[in-house]
Amino acid sequence: MAERRYWLFKSEPTAYSFADLMAETDRTAEWDGVRNYQVRNFMRDDMKVGDGILFYHSSSNPLAVVGVARIVGESYPDATAFDPAEKHYDPKSKPENPAWLMVDIQGEREFDRPVTLQEIKENPKLETMLLVKRGMRLSIQPVTQEEWDEVISLGTGG
DNA sequence: GCCAACGTTGGC
DNA sequence: GCCAACGTTGGC
DSSP: OOOOOEEEEEEOTTTSOHHHHHHSGGGEEEEOOOOOHHHHHIIIIIOOTTOEEEEEEOSSSSOEEEEEEEEEEEEEEOGGGGOTTSTTOOTTOBTTBOSOEEEEEEEEEEEEEEEEHHHHHHOGGGTTOGGGSTTOOOSEEEEOHHHHHHHHHHHTTO
C-alpha cells in the first residue's frame, strides 16, 4: 500500500470556488485545463485515489486554504485540449497521443475558518510550503504530511 | 496597475 | 542550441 500523498490545488474563486465544488453532483469535478508539464507529471505519476487536497483560493480576499478535497479519479486525457471551442484548446494535443491530463476530485469539507496566506507565511511550521516560496507559481503543488497536519489543525480548530 | 518569475515561441 | 520578445501567473 503506497503512502498517501497530499497536494495543494489553487483556484481563482471567481472562476471556480470551493463552494462550486461542494455544489457539484457528488461534490465531484473534473480538474481540467492544466497546461503546465510539471503539474501534468504530478497528475500522471504521483496522484492516487485517496490523496488529500488543500483547496486554495488565489487572486481573492482572503488568499487562503478554504477546505479539503480528495482525489477520486486518477489521470486521464483532458478532452478540453482537443476542442477548438475550448479556452484551453491545444492543437499539439491529439486524442491518439494526449499531451494533457486531468484528474477527478471530490470536495470533503469546508474549513471552519480559512487558513490565510498571511498566517502560512508567519507560521514557522509552514515556512517550507512551496506556496510561500518565491517564484513558485505552480497551480498544483505537493504538500508534506507535516504541512498537511498543521494546515488541517489550523483550519478545523483542532 | 505594477512587476518578478517564470514558460513559450521563433529567428538565427 | 541560444536568447530576445512576449504572455501568463499571482501577490502586492
